[in-house]
Amino acid sequence: MHKFDDKVARILLNVLSHTIERLSLDPPTLDNSRTVDFFNENAKCLICEEGNPIETVFNQYKSVLEESIVSIDSPRFLSFIPVAPTKASMIFDLVVSAGSLNGTSWQEASGAVWAENQVIRWIADLADFPEEAGGCFISGGTLGNLSALVVAREFYRRSHSSNNKRLAIVCSDQAHSSVKSTASVMDCEIIVVPTAQNRQLNSQSILKELNKSNKYKDYAIFAVVATAGTTNLGIVDDLESLSRYAEQTDTWLHVDAAYGGAGLLSPKVRHLYDGIEKADSFIVDPHKWLFAPLDCAAVIYRDKSLAAEVHAQKAGYLDVLHQDEEGNNPSDYAFHLSRRARGLPLWFSLSVYGVASYREAIEHSLDMARYASEKIIALPYLRLFMEPILSVVVFERNGWDWDEYKRWSTEQLKNQVCYVVPSLVDQKPVLRFAFLNPEMTTEIIDEILVSLE
Numbered sequence: 222m223h224k225f226d227d228k229v230a231r232i233l234l235n236v237l238s239h240t241i242e243r244l245s246l247d248p249p250t251l252d253n254s255r256t257v258d259f260f261n262e263n264a265k266c267l268i269c270e271e272g273n274p275i276e277t278v279f280n281q282y283k284s285v286l287e288e289s290i291v292s293i294d295s296p297r298f299l300s301f302i303p304v305a306p307t308k309a310s311m312i313f314d315l316v317v318s319a320g321s322l323n324g325t326s327w328q329e330a331s332g333a334v335w336a337e338n339q340v341i342r343w344i345a346d347l348a349d350f351p352e353e354a355g356g357c358f359i360s361g362g363t364l365g366n367l368s369a370l371v372v373a374r375e376f377y378r379r380s381h382s383s384n385n386k387r388l389a390i391v392c393s394d395q396a397h398s399s400v401k402s403t404a405s406v407m408d409c410e411i412i413v414v415p416t417a418q419n420r421q422l423n424s425q426s427i428l429k430e431l432n433k434s435n436k437y438k439d440y441a442i443f444a445v446v447a448t449a450g451t452t453n454l455g456i457v458d459d460l461e462s463l464s465r466y467a468e469q470t471d472t473w474l475h476v477d478a479a480y481g482g483a484g485l486l487s488p489k490v491r492h493l494y495d496g497i498e499k500a501d502s503f504i505v506d507p508h509k510w511l512f513a514p515l516d517c518a519a520v521i522y523r524d525k526s527l528a529a530e531v532h533a534q535k536a537g538y539l540d541v542l543h544q545d546e547e548g549n550n551p552s553d554y555a556f557h558l559s560r561r562a563r564g565l566p567l568w569f570s571l572s573v574y575g576v577a578s579y580r581e582a583i584e585h586s587l588d589m590a591r592y593a594s595e596k597i598i599a600l601p602y603l604r605l606f607m608e609p610i611l612s613v614v615v616f617e618r619n620g621w622d623w624d625e626y627k628r629w630s631t632e633q634l635k636n637q638v639c640y641v642v643p644s645l646v647d648q649k650p651v652l653r654f655a656f657l658n659p660e661m662t663t664e665i666i667d668e669i670l671v672s673l674e
């Protein structure tokens with residue numbers, strides 16, 4: 222099992238030839254999920270004492286399992302937040318696996334950590350963060366929000382040690398569900414601020430909400446979470462106003478730019494992020510709009526030293542990792558320990574293709590969103606919900622209820638036209654296109670819009 226023998230060589234040849242086939246699909250097929258009955262009929266449990274010939278196992282993967290997965294990198298995948306990794310990043314992911322890297326510490330993996338830190342610095346520079354900024358790659362935005370807010374809580378506690386009010390986080394009614402989950406895991410209150418027509422959180426809306434109820438006087442607000450690119454609508458909160466509020470109230474400002482952070486690269490929308498440079502922390506998920514394979518998110522702190530004090534795990538067997546003066550340990554900057562060096566595929570791909578190619582790919586999504594919204598406005602059976610801010614377009618099909626949206630959605634996936642599921646805005650069903658895939662074309666958009674007539 223651990224020797225490079227004939228069996229391993231055969232596995233490698235099978236896997237490589239299949240990988241080449243998968244990577245050369247242009248574009249990747251959409252495919253579909255199947256029922257449990259389908260798997261009961263077409264696949265069998267292969268886990269047994271003696272093992273199986275590799276062809277048996279791999280054939281089951283190729284002929285039954287793989288086709289039962291909706292391809293998130295198909296340009297026809299427009300639901301949730303798609304993932305469309307560059308070819309170089311996907312291929313380099315194989316190298317990261319084969320390298321058997323443990324990206325936990327500088328001592329174990331300085332080469333990998335150095336390269337990852339180059340990318341962390343590049344992202345920090347996009348947000349104009351200072352030199353002492355730093356962070357690490359983690360599995361996703363959810364863990365990034367949690368890790369940053371745990372540091373924010375410690376920042377508050379250090380200057381308010383005698384305060385035993387209930388701790389609270391402020392965010393908008395458009396913030397990602399992971400912010401609510403984080404508050405629940407941290408056993409904090411969450412103050413959800415209703416947003417006005419433009420759905421943007423700003424200092425005014427926070428003050429208005431805080432004045433609404435006396436119960437807030439019993440809360441100690443330790444963090445404001447702004448979103449730069451809300452998931453459902455692509456809203457970027459008013460970061461200038463929120464950074465002023467945070468400064469005046471001595472509150473930690475965390476920016477959840479999990480989806481929208483990539484927009485920092487585009488001069489077309491960079492102004493929307495003004496104020497991010499004053500945040501205390503932010504996250505960006507390269508597995509979203511920076512074309513890295515799952516799972517890859519970055520959490521970055523204005524001053525990484527407090528984060529290291531909060532998150533570095535201490536144990537007799539680990540202390541040696543902290544005596545090293547060189548570099549830093551990615552494990553010290555988030556709620557995790559052992560970790561895949563998941564920033565390396567992005568490092569490789571960025572270095573190969575160059576930043577300009579990334580900017581171009583991001584701007585293609587902005588253009589597609591603009592094209593789709595103009596088309597929607599022109600079609601009498603559709604109603605654009607709002608002008609797209611980034612690359613999310615939300616609209617309604619006149620006269621349809623949830624069931625009709627669902628029926629249409631299932632039919633389109635069955636026909637391999639698109640994977641677009643209904644979403645809810647203000648409790649009303651809508652359709653939502655999340656443009657992230659650089660292979661998206663105006664022809665695909667036209668084809669989908671026609672199917673809605």
Ligand SMILES: Cc1ncc(COP(=O)(O)O)c(C=O)c1O
Binds near residue numbers: 361362363451479
């Ligand atoms: C704005 C925002 N924040 C956080 C998350 C959570 O990220 P992840 O799914 O990587 O945990 C998402 C996911 O879509 C998101 O859009």
